[in-house]
Amino acid sequence: MATPSPSVPLLQMQRISKQFPGVRALDDVSFDLERGEVHVLLGENGAGKSTLMKILSGACGRDAGEILIDGRAVALQSPRDAQALGISTIYQEFNLVPHLSAAANIFLGREPLHGAGVINRRTLLAGAGALLRGLGTRIDPAARVGDLSVAEQQMVEVAKALSIDARILIMDEPTSALTESEIDELFAAIARLTARGVAVIYISHRMEELARVGRRATVMRDGRTVATRALPCPIPELVRLMANRDIAHHFPPPTRTRGVPILQIERLSRPPKLHDVSFTLHRGEILGVAGLLGAGRTELARAIFGADQPDGGCVRLEGRPLRLRAPSDAIRAGIGLVPEDRKRHGFVPGQSVAANLALPQLRRLCRGGVIDRARERSLARRWIDELRIKTAGPSARVLTLSGGNQQKVVLGKWLAAGADVLIVDEPTRGIDVAAKMEIYQLLDRLAGRGAGILMISSELPEVLGMSDRILVMHQGRLQAVLDAREATQERVLHAALGLAS
Ligand SMILES: Nc1ncnc2c1ncn2[C@@H]1O[C@H](COP(=O)(O)OP(=O)(O)OP(=O)(O)O)[C@@H](O)[C@H]1O
Ligand SMILES: [Mg+2]
Incomplete structure (x- = not known):
């Protein structure tokens, strides 16, 4: 095979269209990718990013258009075709098999075999272990995927994609469930890959990370590509291209007044994840909950919502102790939960x-x-x-x-139900910038009407911008309670790391 001329892009997608019943998901979209570049794909929710990538990965057919690799048209009719061409994907919705181990998921369908066609478990575990460690994680390759946290599952997805000798790696919101240090690890892994000539298509709603990872950005709107820009590019300009209007890029001004206590948490415990947590949430208050991954924030939410039974402690609503044996008890009492893992528990x-x-x-x-x-x-x-x-x-x-x-x-x-107490776990994960601002307004209005809101978030600007007070958790305990006026990123991080203030 002749080596393709370096002036020909690695990938060209030309005039792609795709229609779903009632929705024109893609309308004459063109997109290209150079060798070794990270090309960011931007756009509001529903703009067509995932659909374009599903077509490239062979998971979804197209109605029109051509795909060229090294300047030659390719068929791409199935995920197998894509894999053979070195196209590997990490989907926004995980595609892991929960009852299988991390290692088995990574090598699913490509398991190393002994001579007799029996899976070589040792090689499987060793190979998976090396990939996972290479990503900077300490995930046990033998662990059941269903027992892993969202972030850990995300890392297994990344390892799975890397295990295929990919030339084009598609990452659809890979960092939405990762903490800052995990994002650093991921970016380091991406840099190693691009240095080897792998090209990455990167979809994200986290505007602040784009310039850190990408060389170019293409913006999609309503199923069309509207512009391609070199990075770094001013964020307001990208946002304007995405939304086709100016978006207020700030948090609602703090005009709420704190009312009477509505939710009292007393010495709530559920070892090993939750130890002796006490605090009070007031009407009209947004209480941020910060902490590192695994600090016990989701466990706290689940215990208050009746999804897990605490071993000790008490939850009081307007002074009355609640008996929460199941989420239905919490819902009846007027407590709502927007869970972290919405695919599994949300709808x-x-x-x-x-x-x-x-x-x-x-x-x-x-x-x-x-x-x-x-x-x-x-x-x-x-x-x-x-x-x-x-x-x-x-x-x-x-x-x-x-x-x-x-x-x-x-x-x-939950906004429609008008809960008295609303617990939101990572409320803006996966949400585009414009909608984020709308959600902030809605939470503010809900609190303004007298609800108490517990907002768990890994995005520090969001915690700092929205909260009246901030609870910081560390290893299942309440490490600090900060007044938002005196809180800074450094102070929150300090407490999240378990350091005394
Ligand atoms: N299987 C399907 N059936 C019907 N409509 C679909 C299907 N898949 C996608 N769509 C529609 O196509 C449009 C584009 O969806 P797509 O998932 O590509 O958006 P996106 O840019 O990835 O958004 P997000 O940022 O929210 O992930 C949406 O209006 C969506 O509802
Ligand atoms: Mg998508």
Whole structure:
């Protein structure tokens, strides 16, 4: 085979179109990729980024357009075709098999064999172990994937992609579930790959990291590519290209007033993840919860929501102790939870957008034991509008929505239910910049109406910008409670690392 001329891009996607029922996901999109570059793909939720990448990875067919690698047209009709061409993907929604080990997932379908066709477990574990360590993680290759945290699963996905000798690596929001230090590890891994000539297509909603990782950025809007820019490029310019309007790039001004205590947590414990946590949440207050991965923040949320049974301690709502044996008890008491792992706990994928939005308030929407569909639809229309959920309509099934729009449905259902206490675990993960600002406004308004909000977040600017007070957790304990006026990134990090203030 002749070596391709270096002036020909590694990859050219030309005039790609894709139609789903009721949605034109891609409309005449062109995109190219040079050898060894990291090319960032940007766009609001539902712009078509994942669809374009699914076409490149052979997971989804196209209605029109051509794909060229080294200047030659390729068929790309299945994920197998893509793999053979050295195209490897990490999807936004994980594709791991939960009951298999990390190692088995990494080498799924490509397991090293003994002579007799039996899987060579030792080689499998050693190979996976080396990949995982190379990424800077300490994940046990024999651990069941279902027992790993979201961030750990993400790392297994990265290792899996790296295990294929990829020339083109597609990363669809790889850092949305990672902490700062894990992001550093990932970027280091990406730098090693690009130095070897691997090209990376990188999708992210975290604007602050783009220039750290990318050489160029292409912006998509409503199924079209609108511009390609060299990086670094001013963020407001990129945001304007994405949204086609100016976006207020700041947090709502602090005008809320703190009311009476609504939720009191007393000595809540669930070893080994949660030890003796006590605090009070007031009406009208947004209480941020910061901490490193594994600090016990999600466990705290689950215990308050009745999803896990604490071994000790008490949860009081307006002074009354609650008996929380299941989430249904919490929901009845007026406590809502937007969980971290929304795919697993947040929504019913096969049901409509309207049904999902109505879920926490079914009783209110029933008349004579049957759901009032008209009210359900009008409720849905309002929240589709308010959160700009991009969907073919209220009756579209949630699984047909883009990742970020699925997140908005989960958030919307609790905002619609008007919970007295709302616990949000990483509320803006996977959400585009414009919608983030809208969600901040909504949380602010909800607190302004007297709700108490517990906001768990790994994004420090968000914790600092939104909270009245900040709880910092470390190894399952409450390490510090900071007043937002005196909190800084450094002080929060200091406490998150377990250092005394
Ligand atoms: N299987 C499907 N059936 C119907 N519509 C779909 C399907 N997959 C995607 N769509 C629609 O195509 C459009 C583009 O979706 P896509 O997932 O590509 O967006 P995205 O840019 O990746 O967004 P996000 O940032 O939220 O992940 C959306 O309107 C989505 O609802
Ligand atoms: Mg997507």
